[in-house]
Amino acid sequence: MGQQLTLDSFMVESRRKKRRTSRRTGKLKIAKKDLDLGIVEAKNTGPCYLLSVVYDGKKRKALVKLYDPQTHNIIFWHDNTGHLPYFLTDLPPDKVQEIDKIVNHPSFDHVEVVEKYDLLKDTKVHMTKIVMKEPRSVGTVREYVPKAWEAHIKYFNNYIYDMRLIPGMLYKIENGILKEVKVEIPKEIAKHVEKLFDVEDYEFKELVKEWLPLFQLPPPKLKRLALDIEVYTATRNRIPDPREAEEKIISVSLVGSDGLKRVLLLHRKDIEFGHKPLEYPENVEIEIFDSERQLIAEVFTVINSYPILLTFNGDNFDLPYLYYRAKRLGFNEKHIPIIIAEEGARLKKGIHIDLYRFFNNKAIQVYAFGGRYKEFTLDAIASALLGYSKVVIEAVASDLMLSELASYNFRDAQLTLNLTTFNDDLVMKLIILLMRISRLSMDELTRHAVSHWIKNMLYWIHRKNNYLIPLAEDIMAEKGEAVTEAVIKGKKYAGAIVVKPPAGVYFNVVVMDFASLYPSIIKKWNLSYETVNCSHSDCRSNVIPETKHWVCRRRKGITALITGLLRDFRVKIYKKAAKNKALGESERAWYDIVQQAMKVFINASYGVFGASTFPLYCPPAAESVTAIGRYAIKSTISKAQEIGLKVLYGDTDSLFLHNPPEDKIKELERWVEEELGLEIEVDKVYRYVAFSGRKKNYIGIYPDGSVDVKGLVGKKRNTPEFVKKAFYSVLEALGKVKSHEEFEKVKNLIREIVKESYNKLRNRELTLDELAFKVFLSKNVEEYVKTVPQHVRAAKMLKEVGFDVRKGDVIMFVKVRSKYGVKPVQLAKISEIDVNKYVENIESTFEQLLDALNIEFKEIMGISKLEAFF
DNA sequence: GCGGACTGCTTACCT
DNA sequence: ACAGGTAAGCAGTCCGCG
Numbered sequence: 001m002g003q004q005l006t007l008d009s010f011m012v013e014s015r016r017k018k019r020r021t022s023r024r025t026g027k028l029k030i031a032k033k034d035l036d037l038g039i040v041e042a043k044n045t046g047p048c049y050l051l052s053v054v055y056d057g058k059k060r061k062a063l064v065k066l067y068d069p070q071t072h073n074i075i076f077w078h079d080n081t082g083h084l085p086y087f088l089t090d091l092p093p094d095k096v097q098e099i100d101k102i103v104n105h106p107s108f109d110h111v112e113v114v115e116k117y118d119l120l121k122d123t124k125v126h127m128t129k130i131v132m133k134e135p136r137s138v139g140t141v142r143e144y145v146p147k148a149w150e151a152h153i154k155y156f157n158n159y160i161y162d163m164r165l166i167p168g169m170l171y172k173i174e175n176g177i178l179k180e181v182k183v184e185i186p187k188e189i190a191k192h193v194e195k196l197f198d199v200e201d202y203e204f205k206e207l208v209k210e211w212l213p214l215f216q217l218p219p220p221k222l223k224r225l226a227l228d229i230e231v232y233t234a235t236r237n238r239i240p241d242p243r244e245a246e247e248k249i250i251s252v253s254l255v256g257s258d259g260l261k262r263v264l265l266l267h268r269k270d271i272e273f274g275h276k277p278l279e280y281p282e283n284v285e286i287e288i289f290d291s292e293r294q295l296i297a298e299v300f301t302v303i304n305s306y307p308i309l310l311t312f313n314g315d316n317f318d319l320p321y322l323y324y325r326a327k328r329l330g331f332n333e334k335h336i337p338i339i340i341a342e343e344g345a346r347l348k349k350g351i352h353i354d355l356y357r358f359f360n361n362k363a364i365q366v367y368a369f370g371g372r373y374k375e376f377t378l379d380a381i382a383s384a385l386l387g388y389s390k391v392v393i394e395a396v397a398s399d400l401m402l403s404e405l406a407s408y409n410f411r412d413a414q415l416t417l418n419l420t421t422f423n424d425d426l427v428m429k430l431i432i433l434l435m436r437i438s439r440l441s442m443d444e445l446t447r448h449a450v451s452h453w454i455k456n457m458l459y460w461i462h463r464k465n466n467y468l469i470p471l472a473e474d475i476m477a478e479k480g481e482a483v484t485e486a487v488i489k490g491k492k493y494a495g496a497i498v499v500k501p502p503a504g505v506y507f508n509v510v511v512m513d514f515a516s517l518y519p520s521i522i523k524k525w526n527l528s529y530e531t532v533n534c535s536h537s538d539c540r541s542n543v544i545p546e547t548k549h550w551v552c553r554r555r556k557g558i559t560a561l562i563t564g565l566l567r568d569f570r571v572k573i574y575k576k577a578a579k580n581k582a583l584g585e586s587e588r589a590w591y592d593i594v595q596q597a598m599k600v601f602i603n604a605s606y607g608v609f610g611a612s613t614f615p616l617y618c619p620p621a622a623e624s625v626t627a628i629g630r631y632a633i634k635s636t637i638s639k640a641q642e643i644g645l646k647v648l649y650g651d652t653d654s655l656f657l658h659n660p661p662e663d664k665i666k667e668l669e670r671w672v673e674e675e676l677g678l679e680i681e682v683d684k685v686y687r688y689v690a691f692s693g694r695k696k697n698y699i700g701i702y703p704d705g706s707v708d709v710k711g712l713v714g715k716k717r718n719t720p721e722f723v724k725k726a727f728y729s730v731l732e733a734l735g736k737v738k739s740h741e742e743f744e745k746v747k748n749l750i751r752e753i754v755k756e757s758y759n760k761l762r763n764r765e766l767t768l769d770e771l772a773f774k775v776f777l778s779k780n781v782e783e784y785v786k787t788v789p790q791h792v793r794a795a796k797m798l799k800e801v802g803f804d805v806r807k808g809d810v811i812m813f814v815k816v817r818s819k820y821g822v823k824p825v826q827l828a829k830i831s832e833i834d835v836n837k838y839v840e841n842i843e844s845t846f847e848q849l850l851d852a853l854n855i856e857f858k859e860i861m862g863i864s865k866l867e868a869f870f
Numbered sequence: 871g872c873g874g875a876c877t878g879c880t881t882a883c884c885t
Numbered sequence: 886a887c888a889g890g891t892a893a894g895c896a897g898t899c900c901g902c903g
Binding site for chain 3: 362363449450451454486487488491492493494495497498518603604605606607609610611612613614622625626651652694695697711713716786788789790844848
């Protein structure tokens, strides 16, 4: 055990307990308790939340990991139903029996005939089920039959489907048997839901009953531990390779949701503890270890005492480093609680969540957090979501005094934990809900993207209904390619329509919007991979506008059903419940998370069918959605004009109307509902809108003076800070404008601001940071083979002097007067700045604004080009 | 050998 | 590894120019 030092007693050197371990031999006696993972395998339990299903290779069984909300511990349950891995083929069983490589395979168990429903053919089929003893052999044996179905599904997911398990829901073990715990739905809620849905359709009614518990069952309070490690680095800007794990682990911070706060430091003879820095963490146990081995052993003990471990980039760094470092120091495999797998670092006992991977998920970033963070560093995400961030250090972690290292390291673990605790555990609750909807275990859900979630959800439903899960090649052969042509070169089919807006200022603009247009289309038009261009000849007359596709009249499409269900749940129940003041605050907050989780699935439901990597990829289904979307907005614009409304602009699902009378709005709403079966509603009202004349480019001012900026370069991330500042001060002035006459003041302001910026530039009164272009490096530097853009040029310069630059980094560079025209800020001097380039930048940024106000540079500055100042 | 016209690549945005 | 559409800046290429 490391010595515990509280804040007020960190007289380190003198008090440090010497722990002489047998360093010479490198062997260390590990206490018996270190071997014990503390795993509980009970015959009977109370209700527990299902967190994960994995395959236990030693026992050759599925292993279910449950979370006991009473003890906050993990409970293991091994399958005892005799479930085995398998796949399907259309080869008759006697033919399979003739294939020696299959029947003589050591893992072969037996074959049997099963009946399935083939949605592509809309008919029952008989398939041969080839059952194996061990999951990995499925990958081998599937090659011995001409055609294999359901052979690429991971065993643990197959297990979840076959047992109809729903991760995140309650189960209990009764006499050794895993049983679902029924969720009691209060009568008034059940009635309320039934009334709001008002369904006559039996299938839909049953679905509502089935899905309701997933949204009503309260989430568990999950006990968890955040971990962050610091490793010695000899050279600056080099990230140590975890597979080598050559350098010492010098500090490990552990922060628990139960209040645990520990920093385990490694004593190094040349590094002092030093003075307590400003950011020194209070109430933290600081322990100093002489032996790195003992430090790691202690970390492992703590990891095993928590059901859930949180890291930030632990899949690729912290956990592999701990693992390989432990091995290097002579740990026996069985004393290491970590498993290094292909898809990430897992724990033998609990669940490891790598928050870097979770927040990197585009659906999470965009739909769950509204794009509030734009970079995927702990610093950026914490700043955006928590409002505070990392401890600023002047040197490399290795060079810090121990007290500073502790502060720095502790903060990272604390931020990691707090990313899951803010807003009353929002992230953990969201994860649980997404698990329930997708039917994915916690470790899979947090590591995969939304297409994986949707795939898994649909596979689960296929299996439940005994539908054959189709092969991508069969969908393709049956349904074919897209028939429309995209506007953008290289895209597969046509997308949405954007109406070109007139340049200028328009007062009193009402924006109308189709309520979740694409999901509504999917529902209304019964779109799904199996219903578009179905096999029935009598459905061919049910044509999709703008295409030659048709859609099924006989059978309800599986995606239409599920997307529609989630959409209805969200719109009719949970969005309303989240705002219902009659409910308690925490209940409302939960319903808000429920509707957000649904939004993620609903919004991605169209896109996945147009993604070639999606296993149910179906271009005709995807292009049918956009085609109907184009038809809907076009016909609505026509109708609007017909009844005398002035349509200024529209993009995909929105209409900007100039001075619309209330009754005409109502009339349009009615027409859309009656003629198109869709919902259109007033989304927002602007006091005025300033269009620059470009598509996707305007400024909208609300009645209260707040401002919406869309697409203007002034708001773009890569615009230099000083230009942005100038731009935003003009926007502020625009917020105060109430009539056409008042734009005169704004013109004066623009003149002043532009002149001021110009003077600052000429006198070099700006810092390099303010002048920097910040551009995202989407690939590693070597991968830019077609062209070398400026930010890549700057990145190359950084690499040359030893910086670690890789994809995902944001490169900061300035424009200079030299051969390449750019330099990274780290290497540039203010004197070499190319002022002309910046003047051009100011000009083009303000040009969009001036276009909207219908003025020219000449008019405002008295000269045609700013450069004329020179 | 230089520069304008053009195309293609890249990023960041909008829905 | 959800989609397509738009704007902007720059890299690279082609071609004219006695």
